[in-house]
Amino acid sequence: MLDRLSPRLVGYRVKAAREGKGWTQEQLTAAMGINDRQTLSDIEKGKRLVKPDELVLLSDVLDRDVEFFLDPFAVTGEAQFNWRAAPEIDEASLDAFELKAGQWIGLLRWLRASENQQGPLKHSLRLTAQSSFEDAQARAESLVQALELGDVPAERLIERVERGLDIPVLFVDTVQTEEGESISGATCHLQDLGVILINRNEPESRRFYDLAHELFHALTWDAMQPDHRESNSVEDRSRGKRIEQLANNFAAALLMPTASLDRLIDRRRIDDAAHLAEIAAQLRVAPAALAWRLFNLRWITEPTRQALLSERQRLSRSATPKRFSPVFVAMLHRAIDHGRLSARKAAKAMGMSLTQLVDLFAEHSLAAPYEL
Numbered sequence: 493m494l495d496r497l498s499p500r501l502v503g504y505r506v507k508a509a510r511e512g513k514g515w516t517q518e519q520l521t522a523a524m525g526i527n528d529r530q531t532l533s534d535i536e537k538g539k540r541l542v543k544p545d546e547l548v549l550l551s552d553v554l555d556r557d558v559e560f561f562l563d564p565f566a567v568t569g570e571a572q573f574n575w576r577a578a579p580e581i582d583e584a585s586l587d588a589f590e591l592k593a594g595q596w597i598g599l600l601r602w603l604r605a606s607e608n609q610q611g612p613l614k615h616s617l618r619l620t621a622q623s624s625f626e627d628a629q630a631r632a633e634s635l636v637q638a639l640e641l642g643d644v645p646a647e648r649l650i651e652r653v654e655r656g657l658d659i660p661v662l663f664v665d666t667v668q669t670e671e672g673e674s675i676s677g678a679t680c681h682l683q684d685l686g687v688i689l690i691n692r693n694e695p696e697s698r699r700f701y702d703l704a705h706e707l708f709h710a711l712t713w714d715a716m717q718p719d720h721r722e723s724n725s726v727e728d729r730s731r732g733k734r735i736e737q738l739a740n741n742f743a744a745a746l747l748m749p750t751a752s753l754d755r756l757i758d759r760r761r762i763d764d765a766a767h768l769a770e771i772a773a774q775l776r777v778a779p780a781a782l783a784w785r786l787f788n789l790r791w792i793t794e795p796t797r798q799a800l801l802s803e804r805q806r807l808s809r810s811a812t813p814k815r816f817s818p819v820f821v822a823m824l825h826r827a828i829d830h831g832r833l834s835a836r837k838a839a840k841a842m843g844m845s846l847t848q849l850v851d852l853f854a855e856h857s858l859a860a861p862y863e864l
Contacts, residue, residue: 547561565602574709589666606833607826615635636752646747663690690706701747705743815855
């Protein structure tokens, strides 16, 4: 099994298990009876294979099952999540969903590695928790230009985030209470990969806002790691921690850059709430989000802000996104079709039956690569 698993992934898990135990490299080196710390450093960086007897020893001293180091799809203990969830979602439900999401992300990472996908260098926003809200907005506007998002950034955002920034975006069905409260989305941070999860059943404007918000966390994780959980309540956003306020300012400027607002809004109608609501629909944002953005830019007065807040959301322009993503499902299909992954293992990792996996492929207009 060791020869079939990437030394890089084994190394990540050794490091995650060591850090989870609170040990330094020196402490683990001593516990394993290794002569020098460089050997362990090479193992953690994937430069040196772990020998079978070393694996057994690592399992013993780090209190982890051998399977923790060998499961090709596992991210438990290694992945870090930031969830945007309604306060009504209990911790047990969130933890259970995190385990399920971890399997999807672990499978995604394995698929990328099996196709030797090499992403570009990680993009950095060069922001810290001490940065101003204006700094966050400026970085967002610069990113709009760098990714060539155009006048309506939401239209190209998903494709440019995935291809230009190498951050996969997965649209998923999440936990939901009987009252309709749910998990809106998440950022998953791995040493070699960032992934954004979005609740595909939320309104279009909220999906794009959550994507922009989570993108901020994906691009600033090392500089300012967010909490494991944050509220997705609109009322809680203004009272959130500074990191979340920075993320909100970044998201607003990314989806509603000043250049776009300048071109789309008829300044003669700047106090016309109905006109502004139409612009919000064109930008794929909620009237409340545009009201907040324009008021902070000092383009509108308080009465206009209140009037825009009262405007109803216009009809969505797009259907509910297909599950996961076309790129992810296509890679999964190729892996099964080319014999790199069995259909049963794929279904297990996805948390589906073989029939449900066929349905997923059909949803993406792909013929089943196996017979039931």
